[in-house]
Amino acid sequence: MALEPELLSALASLAATPRLLVALDFDGTLAPLVERAEDARALPASAAALRALAGLPGTTTALISGRALDSLRVVAEPPEDMLLIGSHGAETWTGPDGAALALTADQAELLARAVDVVEHTVATHPGTRIEFKPAGVVLHTRTAADDVADAAVAAARAGLAPLGDISVTDGKRVLEVSVIRADKGQGLALLRETTGATALLFAGDDVTDEHAQRTLRPGDVGIRIGPGRTSAPFTVATPEDFSQVLEELVSLRTSRAPTR
Structure with missing residues (x-):
């Protein structure tokens, strides 16, 4: 799939930001949807691109999912330093000093x-x-x-x-x-504050991702995966197409990222 010129231009601008946050949904975005949730795995190209982004200066990667954190860790196999939002924002992992979720x-x-x-x-x-x-x-x-x-x-x-x-x-x-009122918009706001991001990429495929899409600011890039009403300015058809987006961002960020 050839990426739209408008999306390419937005990615080029995003790649030049001093502090980039790449925060992504997992199921239906990095991983194709499957009947059994435990069988989901990220597409190899997307997983490789996300690892590459995490290794670049001034760049932080995160997953923001409806899955519980334990489930997300099993299927996504994230590196230890990747930030995680689970249960649609009710669970967070921003480092070993973060407080665990506790119900009243x-x-x-x-x-x-x-x-x-x-x-x-x-x-x-x-x-x-x-x-x-x-x-x-x-x-x-x-x-x-x-x-x-x-x-x-x-x-x-x-x-x-x-x-x-x-x-x-x-x-x-x-x-x-x-029993906790939280959503991905709140989770994304926490990630933005925690990382000091000057701009971010968020992508998701479901109605629950729209809470996050609606929080995006000028300079951010929001992408909807698949059909459906969305607040995201860009849409790609499949998780495989989104792999190309991530690979393009890796290329652009590699050449434009600030030094550490």
């Missing part, structure tokens, strides 16, 4: 009730699956028939409605439930 007693009780709802939904809707997170629970419907998936989401929403102060978000064949 009320939050823990609320999470247990939400888990009961989703477990019952999965038990009564064949092909659906449950994923547990430190601050939430996820209903997966990718391996269910379409009518079963729709019924499962409706049933889960009905069961969760009386619980009150929880966050319920639709994604691509998932229903995300969290």
Whole structure:
């Protein structure tokens, strides 16, 4: 795929910024979507480009994902110094001195009730699956028939409605439930502040990534992977196409990056 001239120009400007942050979603962006979340792996070209960027002066890389941090570490195999945002912003890893996520007693009780709802939904809707997170629970419907998936989401929403102060978000064949109200926009803002970035690249493929796309500033570059309404100024069709974006940024940043 040939990159659009406007995107090439934006990448060239981004590559010259003094402090660059490259913060990326994982599933559907670095890794193609798969039926079993545990089987996802980054495309080799994207993984290599991200490693190359991390080794350049004035450049920080990060992953910002809906996955729990433990799951993200397994599938992404990030280097120890890569910054991580998990559970849509509820979990953060900005270094060994960072505080671990801890729920209050009320939050823990609320999470247990939400888990009961989703477990019952999965038990009564064949092909659906449950994923547990430190601050939430996820209903997966990718391996269910379409009518079963729709019924499962409706049933889960009905069961969760009386619980009150929880966050319920639709994604691509998932229903995300969290007892901590956080989103990728908040996570990206934390990464920007932590790194002192003067500009950043953010890319994602899902509706939950739009929280981050809407926080971008002049000089930043936002990219949507695949179809769908988006606030991102640029779109590429597939994770394979996004590999080319990262390779182009490596080339541009190598020639333009500031010295350490």
